[in-house]
Each structure stands twice: as C-alpha cells, then as structure tokens.
Amino acid sequence: MQISKRMLLASAVLLAAVPARADDQVAALFGAREQVRQVAISPDGERLLAVQAIKGSGTVASVITISTGDTKPVLVSKGGDEQLRYCEWALNDRLVCTVSVINRGTTDLHGFSRMLALDADGQNMQMLTSQMRSRAFGQSQYGGEIVDWNDGEGGDRVLMTRVATGEYQAGSILSRSESGLGVDAVDTRTLKRKLVEPPRDGVVDYISDGRGTVRMMVTQRETKDGYAADTLDILYRKPGSRSWDRFGTYVNEAGRGRGFYPVAVDPNLNVAYGFDDHNGRQALFSVSLDGNMTRKLIATHDQVDVDGLMRIGRDNRVIGTSYATDKRYSEFFDPELGALRTALGKALPGNPSVSFVDTNADESKIVMWVGSDVDPGGYYLYDKKTKQLAEILKKRPQLDPGQLARVKAVSYKSRDGVDIPAYLTLPAGSDGKDLPAIVMPHGGPGSRDEWGFDWLPQYYAMRGYAVLQPNFRGSTGYGSQWFQKNGFQSWPVAIGDVNDGAKWLVSSGIAAPGKVAGVGWSYGGYAVLQSGVTEPGLFKAIVAIAPVTDLELLREESRNFSNFRLTDAFIGRGDHVVSGSPARNVEKISVPVMLVHGDYDQNVSVEQSRRMEGRLRGAGKKVEYLEFKGLDHQLDDDVARTRMLADSDKLLRAALGL
Secondary structure (H helix, E strand, O other): OOOOOHHHHHHHHOOOOOOOOHHHHHHHHHHOOOOOOEEEEOOOOOEEEEEEEOOOOOEEEEEEEOOOOOEEEEEEEOEOOEEEEEEEEEEOOEEEEEEEEEEEOOOOEEEEEEEEEEEOOOOOOEEOOOOOOOOEOOOOOOOOOEEEOOOOOOOOEEEEEEEEEEEEOOOOOEEEEEEEEEEEEEEOOOOOEEEEEEEEOOEEEEEEOOOOOEEEEEEEEEOOOOOEEEEEEEEEOOOOOOOOEEEEEEEEEOOEEEOOEEEEEEOOOOEEEEEEEEOOEEEEEEEEOOOOOOEEEEEOOOOOOEEEEEEEOOOOEEEEEEEEOOOEEEEEOOHHHHHHHHHHHHHOOOOOEEEEEEEOOOOOEEEEEEEEOOEEEEEEEEEOOOOEEEEEEEOOOOOOHHHOOOEEEEEEEOOOOOEEEEEEEOOOOOOOOOEEEEEOOOOOOOOOOOOOOOHHHHHHHHOOOEEEEEOOEOEOOOOHHHHOOOOOOOHHHHHHHHHHHHHHHHHOOOEEEEEEEEEEEOHHHHHHHHHHHHOOOOOOOEEEEOOOOOHHHHHHHOOOOOOHHHHHHHHOOOOHHHHOOHHHOHHHOOOOEEEEEEOOOOOOOOHHHHHHHHHHHHOOOOEEEEEEOOOOOOOOOHHHHHHHHHHHHHHHHHHHOO
16 A cells, blocks of 8 residues: 655645744744545545645645555635535545535625536536526525435435425416425436435435435424424334334424434444433434334433544444543444554554544545644554555644644633633643733534644644633533523623633733733634623733624524524523623723624624624724635635734734733
8 A cells, every 4th residue: 555745745835835924934834724624535445535725715626546646636616705515435436526605695695505426537527416497496505415325226326415496387386396305316427316205395304324225304393484493303214114204303492402313324223323411411322213212322421412423434334422521532333443443542653533534335444534632633544454554644734743732621610610621722842831821712602622733722822822712601512501501692601701711821820910812713702702891801802703793683694594593592582682792882892802704704794893893993992803805704715814813913912012
C-alpha cells in the first residue's frame, strides 16, 4: 500500500499567502481553512476520494489511486454562495456529490441543494436530483439525500429521497396527487428511477436497513396555520411487510426532545437504535421491530448524555456508541473494531483520538481520522490484511503540533454553587498566571464544547491569551436539568455562568485583573454581548462573530418559513425577549465591541449585526464592524478569517493594554 506525499504538498501550496508581519503571519496560519474536509474509499478499496479546500473559499474533490498516489481533481466549487458539501462512492467508478447554492431574493436568502453523479475521472456528470416538471407547483430547495447505498436487488442503484410538489392541471387547478417526500431507486449511470416509496405529505425522514429496504418513516404534524409543529409521528414495518405500523411520537420542546427518536435499523437483530430520556439524561436504546416493541437500554451514563452512534461501511452498520465527559469516549459493539481502536490509540504517539470514517465493501481497508488537542488531525488508511497504516492527508499541515497549546478540562463554581464544566487553553510555555484572558462561550445554544483541537482558541493562545470555554447551563450533553429551558429563555442562568467563568479566571490567578475579554461565535457572540449588558465592564472588550442580537428580530426572520412556530416556541414570549436582547440594551455596554458577519448567513441574518452596530453608534459607543460579502455563517474563507483574527487581536490588545 502506497500513499504519495504529492497531495500533502499540493495542500500546502493552496494556503493563503502569508503576510510579512509576525502577528499577521500567525493570523494567516490559523485563518487558513482545514485543507481536507472528507475522505472516502471506493468499494473495491483501490481509490480514495478527498474533498479539500482551495485558496479563498473554494473546494475541490479529487480521486487518489492508492497504489501509485496519482491524484486527479474531478469537481470544483468556487466557494462563497456555491459550496461542494459532500461526495461519496456510489460504485467503483461512479461518484455522488451534493452541492449547495444560496440565492438572494427580494427579502430573504434561499438555499438550494442538488445531487450530482459523475465518473471517477470527472466525466459524464449528470443531475441525480429529479428534474422538476414544467407544471410543478413551486420549486424544491431540497435536492434529496442517499438513504441506502444498496437497492436490495443486487444492482447498481442507490435509494434516494425525492421531493414532489404537485402539479397544475387545467387552468389553475392544483393536483396534490403526488406531493411530499418519497424514495426512488436510482441508477447513477442511466438516471433511470424506480419508485420505492411514494411521496407523502408531512414526511421528513426515511430510515433504511442498509440492505435496500426502507423500514421506518417519520412524519411531522402541522399547526392550524400551516407551519411545522413540534410533534413527529414515527411508523415502522415488520420484516417482509409493506404495511406501516405505528411506532411512537417524538416531541421537540423548545430545543430538547422528548420520546424515542430512531436513527438506525439493524437488520440482523431486527431492531431500531435511537435515543431517549433515562433518569434525566439521554441514553441509547434499541426497540424491536417484530411487533412486540421490546425496548432495551443499550448505553447510559450518570453524568452526561449518550449522544453518539458509530456506524461504518457501505451498509452503515452500527458498531458502537459514544459520549463526552472530559473527553469523548467510545463503547464498541463490534469487539474486533474495539480492539483495533485500542491498539491504534496506544501505537500512535500523543494518545490521540481515533475515529473510524469509512471502509471498502469487505471492510478489509479502513479510513480513520486521528487527532488530539495539539494535533489538528489527519486521515490514515489501515489495511487489515497487511496490517499497514499509511497517512493520507493532514487537515492543517501548516501548523506545528509542538507549538500548539494543551487543552485541559476544568470546572468552576457558579454564583449559586453549581460546578460549571469548561475547557482551559493556556499559551504553550506559559506558567498560567497573570495572563490576558478570553472567555469563549460556544454557539448553539443547543451544543457543547469538547476536548480537542479548535482553531479559534488555539489562535488566541498562540497570541498569548488564556482561553476558557464554558459549557454553561443551557448547553446540551448534560441532561434536561442542565439544558434548562434553553439558552435564550433561560439566558440569565446561561449568561451568569459565562460571567462567573470570567471571575474565576481572575480569582484563580490565571487572568490578570482587568485583562479579560469575551469572544464568541453565533450564540457565543450573543452571550458575550449580553454579558456586556448584564455586567458592564466585566469584559474589557467584546468580539461577537455572527451573533444573535435581537430575539424578536430572530423570531420574525423565520415567519415566512415552515419552522416559524418551532422558532417562536424556542425563543418564547415574555419580558426576557426585551431584557435578553443586546441590541435593545446598548446603553449599558461600556467597552469596545467588534462585530463580524457574512451577508449570506442563513443561520443568523446579517441584519442582527447591522442593527447592533447602528444602535451602538447611535448611543456613542465604540464599535468596529466587519461584513464579508457572499459568505455564510461559517465565514468559510481564508482571507476573511485571517482578517477577522488579526483585527480582533488588535482590538483586544488595545482594550486590554497589551
């Protein structure tokens, strides 16, 4: 087995040019995007597919011949409002890729996805997403997804979802005889389609067994005014049956689910795997699909949610589960893979995390991801037959792990005596005392931080800051009681935990008095801005990237979309909407603020930052605003990220007197 270094060298060449100044050079090193997004292996195990970043915001998919290392680019996206999201092997010589495009309408941004099929040499590209008929009522934004790489008949077809929107008949009469989400078996060469599941209104998900049989279907109820409701109905099929039987319901209550939600079907055991509540925390269960609905607790933890299901191979078979305490831990159902994971973890230097990413058809070759807190990670190929391990590509080859900062799990007391888990990153080589410091709450708010490499805190650590990432109450991963009502409705608790993290940094001697700032992205940006409202001057400077700033505006921005009632319930009604909106309380903010946003952001509208900037300026406050044209929520562009890092560091240093 041979993997050429050619791809590694090509990746390094694609990095943005490095400016001459030392501080800007550091910003360019960390502002450069991950050089590899995805690696997949062909069914015969002879070739790899790598999706990589190219200079600016573009992406390229390339096919690598394992035996020679020869590399051929086959598909390129320009980036910005056009993104290559995902590619996979349909056959040994045929690929399936998903691309997305964002269009700006009169008032809203509209995202479209489409699936393409192409040969492994880049030729014969065709649209795999079904073409809309000329009389179709409306246009589907959703291009479909693969639910099974097998068709159940031993052919070359895949099972993929298809959206039907109904058609006009004579005059203006609308036929609803075929509308909703269905499943087709599609030949990726000829594009011939065979109906597997007829389109049904309200269907949001189908789950196949990995062998070409759809076993479960999820439908979403509607509210009286036609929006998506918070209740999902789940149906299933017994083996060999075409009839749908009722399985249960799942309710999304302001961001926290209630009920069993299936995520995979095991055809050998004839069970569905899914997650449900167990003693206030999420656990993994199986439920039999034989009609008896026998429920079995598979994995639980007394401190955190069990939230990961590990799957592998062409049939996406379930191999284990995972959860995160101080680090992410795995429990394997497959003893062979579990033993291999343990052996590789011990053999590789630095005690890294190891994840199985993909396998060929007979699982004799495995693509793995390996990384740690000081290693941005990379992809490896393991051959079971020869027991050889070869490096494929590194995610960030320009960074030296020896110069990166260790990440440590810590906890601190909140004002009401609760232990708040967090991660602390100290500058490499520092004594960890009297440092300038940053509190960096995560996005979401339905999310949490985990141990590992993170380019944003690592950049600031390289610049000399201690960085604290709190998993404040309102975070996911710690159970329903920790989640509260969510980070918006329970913002006083969440922001209080963030503020207490800043005070702990000073009281513990890690941060020098008067030298703590707040930096956050998305909800994290909201949190540091709201901290500036609730405890003015605690943070001496605030950097908010793509932040929510006005909860009522967030609600109204979803009014023209199907999820409006869900967003409405998530935000809630009451006094907290006004008191919890930084843009409505700018007079209380007393420190310099930097706002950063992309104007093609579909997660958090750019209007959130524009409104905040306007009101800060109107109140005579110090504010800087960076708006990047054509970029979305992730600011997935080398130049934009580099400037954001360099400019924010400059603002922080000035505000903290560094």
